[in-house]
Amino acid sequence: MTEPLLDVRDLAVTFTSGRSWGGDRGRVHAVRGVDLSVRAGEAFALVGESGSGKSTTAKCVAGLQRPTRGSITFAGAPLDPARDRGQRRAIQMIFQDPYSSLNPRMTIGAALIEILRVHRLASGRAAAERRAAELLDLVGMPRSALDQRPRAFSGGQRQRLGIARALAVEPSLLVADEPVSALDVSIQASVLLLLKQLQRELGLTMLFISHDLAVVRQLCDRVAVMADGLIVEEGTVGQVLTEPSADFTRTLLAAATDLPPLDLDLEHRQPTRRSTP
Numbered sequence: 001m002t003e004p005l006l007d008v009r010d011l012a013v014t015f016t017s018g019r020s021w022g023g024d025r026g027r028v029h030a031v032r033g034v035d036l037s038v039r040a041g042e043a044f045a046l047v048g049e050s051g052s053g054k055s056t057t058a059k060c061v062a063g064l065q066r067p068t069r070g071s072i073t074f075a076g077a078p079l080d081p082a083r084d085r086g087q088r089r090a091i092q093m094i095f096q097d098p099y100s101s102l103n104p105r106m107t108i109g110a111a112l113i114e115i116l117r118v119h120r121l122a123s124g125r126a127a128a129e130r131r132a133a134e135l136l137d138l139v140g141m142p143r144s145a146l147d148q149r150p151r152a153f154s155g156g157q158r159q160r161l162g163i164a165r166a167l168a169v170e171p172s173l174l175v176a177d178e179p180v181s182a183l184d185v186s187i188q189a190s191v192l193l194l195l196k197q198l199q200r201e202l203g204l205t206m207l208f209i210s211h212d213l214a215v216v217r218q219l220c221d222r223v224a225v226m227a228d229g230l231i232v233e234e235g236t237v238g239q240v241l242t243e244p245s246a247d248f249t250r251t252l253l254a255a256a257t258d259l260p261p262l263d264l265d266l267e268h269r270q271p272t273r274r275s276t277p
């Protein structure tokens, strides 16, 4: 087997509230020893009930949360809390709330150009402007968006812009934490379809966090199920979502049966949400 792109070993995060007087009171063991291995080019899903530690795990991978214990290896090198610029670039996160990832005071063009210049990904202003326009093409947004500020856009459009922002630095791993759950159901499918297309076309590796098992089934290759800070089951999407071995996964699946299946028709690039028969 080839070496994984991302390898997480015995990851733990404990949050301590200020009111702890010794003992375990005031401590939240959000992640309690997670092992994860994500291969280059695959879409790996992390699912589980609310509070099971998915976002905390994702933030550790993206360098936004310091682990209490454990190691994270990326492309064969350890990811220390003080990441170098290249490591920070290589792993980008897309958040649930597209509003928070865009600076309200900057036009989309200015924000993209700034990122490109900070990371020295464009030599000169004209090259940066060209690249910013290409990024909008990539996420299916009109180039006129370059001159507008985030408030001019809908939630779905902002999430597309958030994706463009993440892709600007040419990452190899995209961490997407519930990227569509804040969006209207009617536009969720098109944003998911975009993510899947980009993942395939750009050869991205994706760590995809979701509650929606119907989405995971169609978008991801492998899946790990989290409960109470631990991974209780892991395997291919086919295995885990059709023949779950953990009781917890069965419960999760049972709870998900009322979700309409998402039909990501990649051939025709037409996302549709089928109504349940």
Ligand SMILES: Nc1ncnc2c1ncn2[C@@H]1O[C@H](COP(=O)(O)OP(=O)(O)OP(=O)(O)O)[C@@H](O)[C@H]1O
Pocket (backbone or CB within 6 Å): 015, 016, 028, 029, 030, 048, 049, 050, 051, 052, 053, 054, 055, 056, 057
């Ligand atoms: N900064 C923090 N300080 C204290 N506790 C936290 C912090 N962040 C998360 N927690 C706690 O850690 C646990 C795991 O939270 P986390 O956000 O990782 O769960 P999650 O699986 O992403 O849940 P959801 O599906 O609701 O997003 C929860 O009990 C949460 O309340």
Ligand SMILES: [Mg+2]
Pocket (backbone or CB within 6 Å): 054, 055, 056, 177
């Ligand atoms: Mg979360």
